[in-house]
Amino acid sequence: IFLILYCLLNSSETGKPHTMLIETSAQSSDIKHLPKVVQQKKKIPKPKLYPNSALFTKWGDDLTEDEQKEAEALFRMYGYNAFLSNRTPLDRALPDTRDSRCRNVYYPEDLPTISVVLIYLDEALSVIQRAIRSIIARTPKHLLREIILVDDYSKNTPQWNLSNVTTKRPGLIRKVRHKRQMGLSQSRNSGWQVATADVVAILDAHIEVIEGWAEPLLARIKADRTVVVSPVFDKVHFDDLHVEKYLSFGHGFDWALWCLYESFSQDWINKGDESQPGKSPSIMGIFAADRRFLGEIGGLDGGMTIYGGENVELGIRVWLCGGSIEVVPCSRIAHIERMHKPYALDLSPLMKRNALRVADVWLDDFKKNVLIAWNLPLQNHGLDIGNVSERKQLREKLKCKPFKWYLENVYTNLETWDNLLGYGTLKNTIYSRYCVDQGAVPGNIPILYECHSQQPQLCYYNTESEIIIGGLRSHKVNSNQCLVDSGSGSTPTLQDCKVARQKELHMHWDFRQGEAIRNKATNRCLEIAWGLNGYYELIIQKCTGQAWKIDNVITTF
Numbered sequence: 001i002f003l004i005l006y007c008l009l010n011s012s013e014t015g016k017p018h019t020m021l022i023e024t025s026a027q028s029s030d031i032k033h034l035p036k037v038v039q040q041k042k043k044i045p046k047p048k049l050y051p052n053s054a055l056f057t058k059w060g061d062d063l064t065e066d067e068q069k070e071a072e073a074l075f076r077m078y079g080y081n082a083f084l085s086n087r088t089p090l091d092r093a094l095p096d097t098r099d100s101r102c103r104n105v106y107y108p109e110d111l112p113t114i115s116v117v118l119i120y121l122d123e124a125l126s127v128i129q130r131a132i133r134s135i136i137a138r139t140p141k142h143l144l145r146e147i148i149l150v151d152d153y154s155k156n157t158p159q160w161n162l163s164n165v166t167t168k169r170p171g172l173i174r175k176v177r178h179k180r181q182m183g184l185s186q187s188r189n190s191g192w193q194v195a196t197a198d199v200v201a202i203l204d205a206h207i208e209v210i211e212g213w214a215e216p217l218l219a220r221i222k223a224d225r226t227v228v229v230s231p232v233f234d235k236v237h238f239d240d241l242h243v244e245k246y247l248s249f250g251h252g253f254d255w256a257l258w259c260l261y262e263s264f265s266q267d268w269i270n271k272g273d274e275s276q277p278g279k280s281p282s283i284m285g286i287f288a289a290d291r292r293f294l295g296e297i298g299g300l301d302g303g304m305t306i307y308g309g310e311n312v313e314l315g316i317r318v319w320l321c322g323g324s325i326e327v328v329p330c331s332r333i334a335h336i337e338r339m340h341k342p343y344a345l346d347l348s349p350l351m352k353r354n355a356l357r358v359a360d361v362w363l364d365d366f367k368k369n370v371l372i373a374w375n376l377p378l379q380n381h382g383l384d385i386g387n388v389s390e391r392k393q394l395r396e397k398l399k400c401k402p403f404k405w406y407l408e409n410v411y412t413n414l415e416t417w418d419n420l421l422g423y424g425t426l427k428n429t430i431y432s433r434y435c436v437d438q439g440a441v442p443g444n445i446p447i448l449y450e451c452h453s454q455q456p457q458l459c460y461y462n463t464e465s466e467i468i469i470g471g472l473r474s475h476k477v478n479s480n481q482c483l484v485d486s487g488s489g490s491t492p493t494l495q496d497c498k499v500a501r502q503k504e505l506h507m508h509w510d511f512r513q514g515e516a517i518r519n520k521a522t523n524r525c526l527e528i529a530w531g532l533n534g535y536y537e538l539i540i541q542k543c544t545g546q547a548w549k550i551d552n553v554i555t556t557f
């Protein structure tokens with residue numbers, strides 16, 4: 001089976017669906033839950049001061065009230081359990097989440113040297129210290145040139161005492177601090193600029209590397225300097241900091257450019273060796289590359305602001321401009337999945353702006369798919385995407401391939417959305433305050449509902465005369481919901497479009513902007529009628545001449 005999983009965890013933050021957790025039942029016995037620092041004695045339960053805080057759902061039963069206050073305050077600041085981190089050994093042991101085959105690989109002594117860049121904004125000191133400790137302890141000494149800390153203008157920069165982590169290797173740690181917040185892209189560039197080793201690994205600072213993480217990355221880059229590689233991230237739970245093994249996936253995205261994990265190619269699966277690197281359409285943001293090659297292809301797009309899209313931009317550019325991307329399962333990094341990120345409560349506006357920038361520079365005719373995914377008009381969306389002329393020049397200078405090549409050769413799972421005629425909310429002209437909406441989920445009865453223009457109300461009309469309701473999926477393996485007239489009764493239904501096509505349900509509609517929506521098979525119309533409950537209802541009936549409008553028209557229909 002082919003899996004697609006969104007990578008951002010909490011939907012309140014992003015408006016995106018939840019990520020499924022990827023549990024590996026086969027290997028879960030490998031994973032030792034680390035001893036909890038806070039002793040769990042069975043006593044009279046302490047009163048919970050924060051019953052609604054995610055931090056205390058599964059953790060912290062035995063904390064005193066003062067401890068709860070401290071832990072909650074730190075959690076709000078960092079999005080993870082900094083209270084526990086401060087009380088956990090910096091050199092704690094981690095489960096070895098590698099495939100057993102990885103442990104027997106022989107790597108030559110003369111691998112390229114590595115500079116490790118840790119970028120951060122408002123990160124707990126003990127978390128950064130633990131990252132540094134793990135890198136020093138688990139990277140061959142003769143290969144580790146330096147660790148570069150890039151502080152993107154954190155609000156509370158602690159007076160750092162790094163003596164616990166650096167005693168034996170003076171000069172190993174270098175610091176860069178931005179004078180104002182410049183975002184993920186610029187942070188990565190700042191680290192790259194001061195790096196001196198053959199290879200640069202750019203990581204988040206809320207990570208711990210797992211034994212043997214560097215060698216497989218360095219070996220791939222030594223074999224081919226144009227390969228940009230990513231380790232596999234295992235999940236560190238934000239509350240009790242235990243490590244959960246994740247399966248190896250490729251890194252992809254949807255047309256809004258939200259990141260997601262997806263299965264490697266059938267070729268990779270057929271090899272039957274999960275320790276082998278797999279080709280990936282994109283990267284998540286944690287990666288290693290030949291330092292000079294990364295410079296030659298233009299580093300990260302410095303015009304990106306704060307958060308989002310920069311990883312997809314790099315992924316597309318690497319593929320189009322002469323390189324490739326691989327995820328290397330033998331290289332593993334335990335990464336804290338924060339409950340919330342320090343950049344903004346709602347990441348969507350940041351993401352949208354950067355996504356439009358990627359679309360403008362790289363996507364050619366497929367730029368419209370990004371606009372459709374964000375439900376923006378094709379002309380004059382009115383958002384400021386900054387100056388992209390330098391990035392367009394870069395694309396010319398590097399003689400990069402057209403985006404179509406990427407869709408045909410690299411990311412073949414993306415649906416190209418060629419057949420769309422119109423998109424957006426669908427409103428009846430006699431009562432345009434209400435929109436067609438997919439209705440209750442689970443369920444398959446579309447309704448009329450107060451307009452909010454979120455995914456449940458996004459509708460599409462295409463050249464097959466299908467009406468899709470409730471969002472449009474970006475990947476060929478996924479399916480949309482099509483409006484169907486069951487032929488009797490007055491209730492409209494939604495059916496999986498692929499199934500509806502197979503079963504030849506009545507799913508084809510004559511529709512022109514500002515006119516009736518009439519089923520080709522039954523000749524009945526989608527209309528609204530005053531219901532017994534005192535509201536307008538969405539129904540199918542003998543046509544009475546009602547008209548509909550969809551927000552955006554791609555091709556006149």
Ligand SMILES: *[C@@H]1O[C@H](CO)[C@@H](O)[C@H](O)[C@H]1NC(C)=O
Pocket residue numbers: 086090126129161163164
């Ligand atoms: C690091 O060292 C300082 C003193 O140099 C000490 O106060 C602090 O607790 C140490 N941090 C950890 C996490 O061990």
Ligand SMILES: *[C@@H]1O[C@H](CO)[C@@H](O)[C@H](O)[C@H]1NC(C)=O
Pocket residue numbers: 387388389390
């Ligand atoms: C965009 O940047 C280029 C150089 O990078 C500059 O020549 C051009 O004037 C800028 N355009 C605008 C509108 O600022």
Ligand SMILES: [Mn+2]
Pocket residue numbers: 204206335336
């Ligand atoms: Mn992270």
